[in-house]
Amino acid sequence: GLSIAAAPTTRECLGADGQYSDPTNCAAYYSCEGGVGRRVACDPPNFYHPERGECSGKPENCKPGAVVYVPKKEGTDARAVLKNGEAAEQNKPKVVCYVTSWSFTANQEVNLFQNISTNVFALMSCMLSPVWIQKGCKLRNSDAWADLNNNLYERITSLEDVQVLLSVGGWTDSSGDKYSRLVSDGSARRRFVLGAVAFLRKHRFNGLHLDWNYPVCWQSDCKRGPSTDKANFAKLLQ
DSSP, X not given: OOEEOOOOXXXXXXXXXXXXXXXXXXXXXXXXXXXXXXXXXXXXXXXXETTTTEEEEOGGXXXXXXXXXXXXXXXXXXXXXXXXXXXXXXXXXXXXXXXXXGGSOSSXXXXXXXXXXXXXXXXXXXXXXXXXXXTTTEEEESOHIIIIITOHHHHHHTOTTOEEEEEEEOTGGGSSSHHHHHHHOHHHHHHXXXXXXXXXXXXXXXXXXXXXXOSSSBTTBTTTSOTTHHHHHHHHHO
């Protein structure tokens, strides 16, 4: 028979390991492993089948409002029992959405993040202003009013099932030799990496997008930068 359970979250499972149907969406379920839950969407046009524990059901198998628990199968990973769910989700093309904080103005708030479908965007490159490098090789907001005062960081990183990257650099910040000096100095590279990791953790970002335009060719002028920019930039990435 079917076992009705409490609804888990994407961060914590309230019950035993296994799968839990999503009470609000018949085409999704929660996969729980080691007490940690993760929401998984079935590959269209499939629905989650609560009796089989896989994405092979039809709409009539749905039980709206109920959370059905499917125990983890012995000797198998709960994630491996899917036919068209999680495995297909991992193989889907990644869609990158580039978001700019200047879309948020003092005169009109655009519902940028409320209108983002997490079923579409598997990876989002989030450029919120962008972030620039200041003295001491630390990151700073170029528009704290938008990013912090209006909670744009928090609003976009709170989206579920989306990897959000923070961009550093941009066209304006790439005008001088700042990035060239940064990548050419081993101690400066280390300070930058340590500061960037702390910044990303503080604001709950998933990674960093280095938007230096460009090594050697500063703002597309390839006569401005030294040829050593390429090798030094690679050292920073390492």
